[in-house]
Amino acid sequence: MKRLFCMAVVLFSCVQVWAQDIDSLISNRSLTLVTDPMHILSVDEKKKLETKLAKFDDQTSTQIAVVLIKTLDGRDIEEVSLNLFNTWGIGQKEWNNGLLVLAAIQDRKVRIQVGTGLEPTIPNDTAARIIRDDIVPAFKASNYYEGLNKATNSLMKLARTAFPPQIDSTKADTTPVGNNNASISNAAITSHSNGQLLPAKAEGPYRAAADNWILFSALAIGLVSIAAFVYKKLGHKKTVG
Structure with a gap:
């Protein structure tokens, strides 16, 4: 679970970096x-x-x-x-x-x-x-x-x-x-x-320009969900083995 939390933090940080991107700022009035x-x-x-x-x-x-x-x-x-x-x-x-x-x-x-x-x-x-x-x-x-x-x-x-x-x-x-x-x-x-x-x-x-923020947030949530699913599967396999 600690690993999942770290992944979520990294993904959220990526969203902030993308939102701060200068080219994106310029192109989105x-x-x-x-x-x-x-x-x-x-x-x-x-x-x-x-x-x-x-x-x-x-x-x-x-x-x-x-x-x-x-x-x-x-x-x-x-x-x-x-x-x-x-x-x-x-x-x-x-x-x-x-x-x-x-x-x-x-x-x-x-x-x-x-x-x-x-x-x-x-x-x-x-x-x-x-x-x-x-x-x-x-x-x-x-x-x-x-x-x-x-x-x-x-x-x-x-x-x-x-x-x-x-x-x-x-x-x-x-x-x-x-x-x-x-x-x-x-x-x-x-x-x-x-x-x-x-x-x-x-x-x-x-x-x-608000649509971009919605997109970034949705992407972050989706990636966190995928990470949780993968983590659960890997944990299950490790237990069975």
């Missing part, structure tokens, strides 16, 4: 404006941040998405953020006015990806300042929500009047976006808290 597959934010924190960003999305034509991951798995943060931004289609297609805040907690790296339409409003030095002043101090204290809340407030303040509201409901094109980024070098990023996915928004460019 998020259901909400806050994507937190590792549950770094609490339920309440994620809900408050999502509500704020959804309201801003509804009131303006600028869309801000936040993505929290455990690690980049050795990938370049610029490459990952560009792929996420363009594949998910953050912002309005006509104006390319989306914003993406990507944080890799274990790697201590953060990047603010700015659509070309917002680059005059949020240039490289401004994005770097927001990371340095709003995100880094909070992340060093493991206050991830505080850092993201302050950073998104700063971005919203700058971007609020950059474009007229509700220009277009289609997603942004795949024109390469800006190169605004910075890394957290000394943040003590260790603690994680629980959270969950929010219900789908009625509108927006995102489609559900």
